[in-house]
Amino acid sequence: MKMKAAVMESVGGPLQVQEVELDNPKVNEVLVKIEATSICHSDLNAFNDPTTPTPTILGHEGAGIVQEIGPHVKNVKVGDRVALNWVPYCGKCEYCTSGDFHLCEEAFGPMFNGTLLDGTTRLTRNGKRMYHHSLLSTFAEYTVVPEMSCVKLPDEMPLAQASLIGCGVATGYGAAINAAQVRPGTSVAVFGIGGVGINAIQGARIAGAQKIIACDVKKANLEMAKQFGATHTIQVGEENVEEALKSLTGGLGVHYAIDCSGNTKATESAWNGVRKKGVVVVVGAFHASMIVNLPAGGFHRVGKILKGSFYGDTQPFRDFVNIANLYLEGRYKLDELILSRIQLEDINRVFDSFQDHTCANVGRSLIEFKSQVLTPPKDVSETWKVNSYYA
Numbered sequence: 001m002k003m004k005a006a007v008m009e010s011v012g013g014p015l016q017v018q019e020v021e022l023d024n025p026k027v028n029e030v031l032v033k034i035e036a037t038s039i040c041h042s043d044l045n046a047f048n049d050p051t052t053p054t055p056t057i058l059g060h061e062g063a064g065i066v067q068e069i070g071p072h073v074k075n076v077k078v079g080d081r082v083a084l085n086w087v088p089y090c091g092k093c094e095y096c097t098s099g100d101f102h103l104c105e106e107a108f109g110p111m112f113n114g115t116l117l118d119g120t121t122r123l124t125r126n127g128k129r130m131y132h133h134s135l136l137s138t139f140a141e142y143t144v145v146p147e148m149s150c151v152k153l154p155d156e157m158p159l160a161q162a163s164l165i166g167c168g169v170a171t172g173y174g175a176a177i178n179a180a181q182v183r184p185g186t187s188v189a190v191f192g193i194g195g196v197g198i199n200a201i202q203g204a205r206i207a208g209a210q211k212i213i214a215c216d217v218k219k220a221n222l223e224m225a226k227q228f229g230a231t232h233t234i235q236v237g238e239e240n241v242e243e244a245l246k247s248l249t250g251g252l253g254v255h256y257a258i259d260c261s262g263n264t265k266a267t268e269s270a271w272n273g274v275r276k277k278g279v280v281v282v283v284g285a286f287h288a289s290m291i292v293n294l295p296a297g298g299f300h301r302v303g304k305i306l307k308g309s310f311y312g313d314t315q316p317f318r319d320f321v322n323i324a325n326l327y328l329e330g331r332y333k334l335d336e337l338i339l340s341r342i343q344l345e346d347i348n349r350v351f352d353s354f355q356d357h358t359c360a361n362v363g364r365s366l367i368e369f370k371s372q373v374l375t376p377p378k379d380v381s382e383t384w385k386v387n388s389y390y391a
Helices: 041-047 108-113 159-180 197-207 219-227 241-247 264-273 316-328 344-353
Strands: 002-008 016-022 029-038 061-069 081-084 123-125 142-146 150-152 187-191 211-216 232-235 254-259 274-282 305-308 338-342 364-368
Touching: 002 344, 016 142, 016 344, 029 081, 029 159, 041 344, 061 142, 061 159, 081 159, 150 316, 159 197, 159 254, 159 274, 159 316, 159 338, 159 364, 187 197, 187 264, 197 211, 197 219, 197 254, 211 219, 219 232, 232 241, 241 264, 254 264, 264 274, 338 344, 344 364
Parallel strands: 187 211, 187 254, 211 232, 254 274, 274 305, 338 364
Antiparallel strands: 002 016, 016 123, 029 061, 029 142, 029 364, 061 081, 081 150
8 A cells, every 4th residue: 555654765864755655464464554653863863873774664653553463463453453562472482481571582583683573564665665664654644563662552442542552651650550560558759850760750640659750850850750650869960969869768778769861870870779688770772882880889788779770661551551451541641642733744843853962851742643734832842852861
């Protein structure tokens, strides 16, 4: 079929809205009509990455309606409303059989090569091959994805809000619920209040944490954090973070710290700010050249845990549905994460806004595939923003 998509022709070049062709789904694949897709900072990373194969269609946070299923598809049917998971798993390897689906390696070879799981693509333009992004390519009217990327949601779930769940929301929520395993009545510090950090705060709130302390360099982000469940805030650079955390916890330090910043300085502050037997979960991705410095003296006596968490240790078929149900019950904020609703043709304005690192960001701009003109934000400079950085 022919469809409209935002095409990345070259690294760092503007995306071009073009007509491309999408083949039918093959074995264990599903054709989904994209109703909404959010724009994540990770899309910008791929946009600027010289290893990204081109031409490609970016986008990995999306939701839509199943239009067609390929042979052997069992988990969804035509008409199902689905959120898309960008890390499908095999279900057969040692990690999958032990329940650690987020550690399955099945998807990553094809993902880096810009194909689907069978090593081929469903995208062409003028008879020439195009590439997929994160097995999803949601910056398009339709997409063909692996069956394991489709998570059926309740019929009542609005698809605009559902599109948020697939990456930043699930990662932050999962960091608190799955990776840290926050317990009721405890204290949690979250470093880096961007699209992931704000959802780690929500996850900690859902888990019943008594004190949730937001840590960020940006005052505006900290004010927003209060709306999502933060009970206290610490402005990094203006306060001594470690001393402040201990002051708020009777001198002991917090029970859990979740680092969503991608900066090793935050990880070091998190380690020093947790109490004995405390847990530090690192969600933000470090650059390969970064080094984490932890105190060696007495290391064996404090009983602390430092844990990396990919995708918030998410199990999509459980966690996506749980988040959707929490939203429908009025217990999880997704509406407040929508910064703007735009058309596909406006996508470059959002990518351009990512360059402004001074702005706060706790949400996403959404592309909705509707014929009517949507309502962009009144002040683009204040609402189309980049993720928070810890410095």
